Amino acid sequence: MKRLFNKIKTHYSSKLPFVAYHKPNTDNVSAFFMEDIALSFVSNFEEKGFVFAPFNSDEKAIIFSEEKSLMMSEELQLEAYVLQDTILKPDYLSKEKHIKIVKKALEKIKTHELQKVVVSREELLDISEFDLVELYKKLLSSYKNAFVYVWFHPMVGLWLGATPETLLNIEGTSFKTMSLAGTQVDVQNKPLIWKSKELEEQQLVTNFIENQLVDIAGNLNTDKTETVKAGNLLHLRTKVSGDLNNSSSLEELIRALHPTPAVCGLPRELARTFLFENENYDRSFYTGFLGELNLQDSKDVVKSSALFVNLRCMRIQNNKAAIFVGGGITKDSDAANEWEETVFKAKTMKRML
Template sequence: MNIFEKITNSYHKKTPFVAYRKPNEAVISGFFMDNDSLFFVDDFSEKGFVFAPFDNQQKAILFPINNSEFISEDLSFDAIKFKEKDFCNNDSSQEQHIKLVDKTIEVISNNDLKKVVISRKEDLEISDFNLIKTYQKLLQTYQNAFVYVWFHPKIGLWLGATPETLLNIENNTFKTMSLAGTQVYENTKNIVWKSKELEEQQLVTDFIESQLTGISSNLKIDKKETIKAGSLLHLRTKVTGELNENSTLKTLIRALHPTPAVCGLPRGNAKKFILANEFYSRSFYTGFLGELNLQKNKIETENSSLFVNLRCMNILDDNVSLFVGGGITKDSNPKNEWEETVSKSKVMKRVL
């Protein structure tokens, strides 16, 4: 039985599982539980697969390695040809989102907020959803992303293809990144970034540096670079360092999550604004997920590999919820911000 058959069986039996492929790798891995017990992370010393919400005051879910069958195999399936479906944008959603962006700009202009990430949920009805085909389309289309399917009968079904690493750590050496700024790829090498996107990305980088300075050493901040994620381009800055002896993985995660790339600055005030003003609950969108303290064999050291949950969808029966957002600063243009969310939603609509 290959891993796709394992996914199908687990989903039909309504038992928890996650299958995932890391960026630019040819291996797919999975955790498969045999009952619907719900486990939570306590202090991030646990071992398994973690699925954490945006709100870091809520509990993160764990598929413990000791309560799961772990599978890892070479990724192989026939190429899928598919046509993109047309989905109509909701005029009321556009008006609602633009009003919220207007309000956000006004608040930023009149207090100490520098940036707030505003998001929205887009609900679609589909009649012919096929879990395996949809997941394989994600794998095929977004090879440089962390592509996953996650299910727990008490929580729901999630799929995603995220371009953003929250954290990789082995022993005390970690890698993270700041990722911000978006534009549609126009099939050209002459890429120009506007001051708004450059400023937004620098805010994220500065935040990460300030958060890590007190708990790490040998911090290295790379130069900005442009990366491609599907049909979109983003600005990225890689960051590496070593965790201090008196700091823990929990300390590091709390320092980073949620980053300004998904929340805003100052983080506490931006988070309060989001929770009070967005028209829905983000749940696991803009949370994080991935391997927690895994040791693949006796020789390897423990490694955690965590990704921000972007470009994702939540599926219930024939209803699909897509989640998209963008960073708002004092220089944002509400109509442009709406168009950015439309471009981002197309990333996931391509596979439906």
């Protein structure tokens, strides 16, 4: 791993674009290193490379082109890190703002304008100095079952994350996706009980995915809902698979899925409008998606893409780390509890700093 980490360090200090990433439950870290700082954007999702897409699907996704990149892959070999919870004073102003937006969302849900909306916030932390490679090593060591990445472009910024949620895995025309919703803290020796609020939230996401896919895919199969662990949190997950119709494209499939109700809400367009009008900050690439686009081995004619929802992430800029967190609001939500959920989620990234 030393060669790849050194390349990350030199590229970052030279202000050159790169991305390094580890896919869930694999043994390698892969990377794209660019020598050209010009921004390139996806036009139709037929490009090959690494894609980084914002939450707002009306905005363009950035592509690190395979043909313009030096690509590396090395076996993951890291020591374990002992992490400490960061103790910070409560941000009462942020709490007040977040609870106010959640209550407004609940009013919309009670009038049946919305079924669900995912309200998020950013939390800013001062970091006078940090070691990028050490920070990335901590993420890799702590979240081996997540998509763990560091992404940098001098014209966009520095992002890191460890996300548990797959947007889409596709090989040829066969694809897998998932609904991931519901959150609780993993407490040892405590019986695991999912309340109706989390179960309903999860089912809404699953139903949305099935409905979005019915006209563009066949052989749809929905697995049983299961509990998965991501860091110190537990989530409900339902896997969905199928085959893309011959008349449909990867772009149609991506547009059908992104953004899912797990990061936006239902109905999707009404929820997006509510968020743009009320969150009062730019999500940017938080709750967007990122990953490999249309890559193939030299011996394989079948293209494959592996895309992940950008959750549990941070942006580092001007000696500040912006940590992004949110939660799904349904009719059974409690505003104070929703605030506490974001506090628990924020610890995932705070523990790294």
